[in-house]
Amino acid sequence: MNYEQIEIVIRQNHPRIWQDLLSLHYTYKNQITAKTAENCACHDVHEVAEQVAGWVISCPEDVRDSFSLMSMTYDEIKERQRITQTKLTRKANLLRRNFRRYLNIRPDQDQFQQQFNRDKLESEKTYIVRYDSKSDNTGWTAHDAKKREQRKRYRINHDIAEHLDDFCLNFLNYSGLFLSLTLPSEYHGCSYEEAKEEISRRWTNIRRRLKYRNILHLGMSVIELQKDETPHYHIQLYINPSEREYVESVILHEFPNEQGRQYNAIQSIWDAINCIGYCLKDSGKTDNYVSFIGLTKDIKSRYDNVYHNRKHKDLSDWRISKSRRMMKKNQSDGQILLMIRGFSDDKLNSLSSRHPDMTYIRNDIQRLQVSYIHALHFGVFNNVCNSNEQIDTRCHAIKITAVFSRFYTFVTTQVYVYQEGILPVCYFWECEKSRGQPPPSKKEKA
DNA sequence: TACCGGCCGGTGAAGACCTG
């Protein structure tokens, strides 16, 4: 059944609604009709018309008022934007999303939206920012630029997530949880904003309660849309194993609907790389938000700036160049996060400064790692293993080798990359890179 | 008093659009 069949009835019985519906695109009108006929399982024209009218009345005001905006094609909307100097694309997309949610149709069934997206893509692909030198029709397009930006963002997220994983497992000895949090089914028919607000409120409450108890938790959270465009969370959370029970109880308290499928909702992380990849697979789409838990708010730009050797607020040039060299090795290394002061918890950040706060440091291995950071950063081993001896000495002093012989062989090769003057006596090491000015290049003159 | 949680303002991130 399609709209034309019932239009006459609606026009006669509900002229007001008929007028409202005038501006709605015909594919939508047909979809409303088809959906309604299917739901009430009848083929009587009058009956269906009444149902459709009822549905329109039950629609929230803002959706009903925006039928015309929803129904504009991409070209029309561009024209409108040009005239009114406002940005409407996103607004229209959001309206259509809510409309789909009320009507309970999937985005891939929404032909109008699909066409809109295709038009937009086409427009981006044909806008050439810079032409090829050889040909007139090809070049660097707006679409290429957008893709590139997305790849860059993906890379940053992925790198930070790997470093964070390394830090939590190997430095803090925390264990990883993988959470998938969904809303109960009654939220699948409300507006997108409502669902979003609800799920984010619950998650905020969880974090606040953990914070209130001073439970350090780090990780990455990703908001994704389900098939029916209800948001849900994928979260990698790293916590102290001894607090796991409490954390789980808090989570289940906020998301009681996950009680039944508890073993799906909360899993241990075995393969972090896979897990990160899974979380980030859709990160290019709109309304996918990736954020890091327990890291500074500006961690993304911080990381990017350091990676490209640019200044960033409180980071000294020294720190930046050191961290950058660590990043260039392309392996997950949680100490990078310490070096760029990337944690929102100052106690962790202070580990890379001269007077570290040892709150989270429990064993000698961790103290050793802090020493190692100091060796990289200041060229000094602080003897944090045995504070009675109070030896802060430059690395190249020979007595260090004696005092720290327990682990010295372990770090020597690493230290040498940045530090001169280590005596090779008795210890195995090799020179990976020599410091020095590169020879002047000749081609500069030409 | 211990513990929550709603509200709000500031701020960084992301989206949208434009331009040779």
Added chain:
DNA sequence: CAGGTCTTCACCGGCCGGTA
């Protein structure tokens, strides 16, 4: 092969009031 501007969104921390 970018880069600028403007707008909107999400999030965090702090304030504060409610409740056992």
